[in-house]
Amino acid sequence: MARTPMGSLSSLLSLLALLIFTITNTLAQSEPEICDSSSITITTPRQLLELSNCTELIGDVIFNNIDSVELNLYNVTAIRGMFQIHLANRTQRFSAQxxxxxGNLFMIAGNADGSNMRDISMPKFNSTAGIDFTGMPKLRELEFPSRVNSTYPAIRITIMNTGLESIEGIGIDFTQVQQVYFGGNPNLKSIKLGLNTISTNLDLDGTGASPNVSFPELEYLNTANIHEVGSLDFKKLKSMGGALGVYDSATLETLSMPLLKKIGTRTLSVLAIANNSGLTNVLFPELEEITGGVTAEGNKDWRRLNGFPKLMRVTDDIDMKGTFTLIEFPMLYNLTGNFEVVSSAGLKYGCKDLLRMNTDTSKAFVCDPYGTNVFRAADLPPEEQSKQDNGESGLTGPKITGIAIGCLACVVVPLILIRFIVGRRRKARLRERNIYNHNFGPHELGSRSLPSSRAELPSHAMSETYEIAPAKIRQELMGDIPLHELDAMSEHKKNPDITETPVPDSPIERVSTGAGGRFDSDVSRLESDVSSEDDEYTDSIIHAYGDPEMDMKPKNMIP
Structure with a gap:
């Protein structure tokens, strides 16, 4: 009897120790583990299983062709970076309960041959910077029970080459997104998104499905390219920064944007409506301005061109072809482009017809085939005109700078041209003087009478080239040699024998480099060659060098 209590106590202690161990182990396992890495790439099922210990992943996570039928993130609650899943052919399900x-873009992509992905289960998913689902032709449904939103403007929404029949189950509540693209979804019959702003581009290609498209909350859209849709709902759209194009929609009957006022607020754009065989009504009742042009063709059932009752300003051509029986642009007064509307019903309208249509005669009418794609100053909106009338918008800083630069150029350019012309003439005169002096050296000879041109010299004076020592002669003639040296030279040169000095062949050879260093000339030969018309020239030579017949030295020769 005494052993029973002891045995029971021992068993109780053992159970208590086991319970404490179990509770401790459970608490340790439930502690969240944050896995911090700039990038994690998973390529095998075993590596994927190791992530079950992580509840938070810091950085980008990439699943790259994991060869598994099912991909499961067991305990992960948040991925702070980008999450990319590149599917292998075997993969059919992805689960992240x-x-x-x-934190960044969430992307699931099949390979080029498509994938077998059929089911995506993410019941608690409610936040991402963008969704990019591509290349999953067997994916029929996609459901995120929690509404998906983003703290910051989202990057993009891309649904391409999938088997989805609807995207209403995604529940995307982005307010602003940069880009939206739908294409290659042959089973997609409905596209409805509650976006407020698409800041870059909306690209819808409903080839094969002709989906009904609805953006009931959209107020601003930059550019839109819409192909093959069944219906369009943009009932709150007020402004577009770029172009709007609606093409190839055989089942689209009405194109209506009841609140849209401007197209092309940011860039030169176009409103293009083409090849919509079932289109009967085009209604833009509030549209006032298009920074760009309008083009339309291939809309065989669109007959009443009267859906632009308030359109006033267009900065490029209006070129429309169709089966129109009624054409009205009652408020269009400023068209800096050409106006040409041609109907197979026999109607053809140009600028003169547009003038007759115009009902607002209070403004100057402009229809300019050679327009410059800008609004005229007189055709600004009323609020801008009132600013100019009140003097609030005069010359701006850039305009004043441009005017000042233009005025300065008008003064400086003529001065530069005058300086250039005068400089060229002066250089020409100096060049003539330098060439003349170089050929004949009058300052070296001390001549007072110069030939007017080389043509006045005898022919034999130009047949040979002679070397002159200008430095030495210039010293003797210009007084650069000291007086005591000149005295020594005079003593050495007393009683020279002129008859022994060789006579040069021409007047150009005026300096002999021999011992005497005297000036000699051949006046007798010069007299025989110079004609009677050159008497003045002959007198100047005799005056400079003396007459050999009178046995006299030249006047300028140093004794």
Whole structure:
């Protein structure tokens, strides 16, 4: 009897120790583990299993062709970076039961041959910077029970080459997104998104499905390219920064944007409506301005061209072809482009016809085939005109700078041209003087009478080239040699024998480099060659060098 209590106590202690161990182990396992890495790439099922210990992943996570039928993130609640899943052919399901947010773009992509992905289950997912689902032709449904939103403007929404029949189950509540693209979804019959702003581009290609498209909350759209849709709902759209194009929609009957006022607020754009065989009504009742042009063709059932009752300003051509029986642009007074509307019903309208249509005679009418794609100053909106009338918008800083630069150029350019012309003439005169002096050296000879041109010299004076020592002669003639040296030279040169000095062949050879260093000339030969018309020239030579017949030295020769 005494052993029973002891045995019971021992068993109780053992159970208590086991319970404490179990509770401790459970608490340790439930502690969240944050896995911090700039990038994690998973390529095998075993590596994927190791992520089950992580509840938060810091950085980008990439699943790259994991060869598994099912991909499962067991305990992960948040991925702070980008999450990319590149599917292998075997993969059919992806499950992330606890994942609530992806900090950057969330992307699931099949390979070029498509994938077998059929099911995506993410019941708690409610936040990402963008969704990019491509290349999953067997994916029929996509459901995010929690509405998906983003703290910051989202990057993009891309649904391409999938088997989805609807995207209403995604529940995307982005307010602003940069880009939206739908294409290659042959089963997609409905596209409805509650976006407020698309800042870059909306690209819808409903080839094969002709989906009904609805953006009931959209107020601003930059550019839109819409192909093959069944219907369009943009009931709150007020402004577009770029172009709007609606093409190839055989089942689209009405194109209506009841609140849209401007197209092309940011860039030169176009409103293009083409090849919509079932289109009967085009209604833009509030549209006032298009920074660009309008083009339309291939809309065989669109007959009443009267859906632009308030359109006033267009900065490029209006070129429309169709089966129109009624054409009205009652308020269009400023068209800096050409106006040409041609109907197979026999109607053809140009600028003169547009003038007759115009009902607002209070403004100057402009229809300019050679327009410059800008609004005229007189055709600004009323609020801008009132600013100019009140003097609030005069010359701006850039305009004043441009005017000042233009005035300065008008003064400086003529001065530069005058300086250039005068400089060229002066250089020409100096060049003539330098060439003349170089050929004949009058300052070296001390001559007072110069030939007017080389043509006045005898022919034999130009047949040979003679070397002159200008430095030495210049010293003797210009007084650069000291007086005591000149005295020594005079003593050495007393009683020279002129008859022994060789006579040069021409007047150009005026300096002999021999011992005497005297000036000699051949006046007798010069007299025989110079004609009677050159008497003045002959007198100047005799005056400079003396007459050999009178046995006299030249006047300028140093004794």
């Amino acid at each position: 606890n994942l609530t947010m992806v």
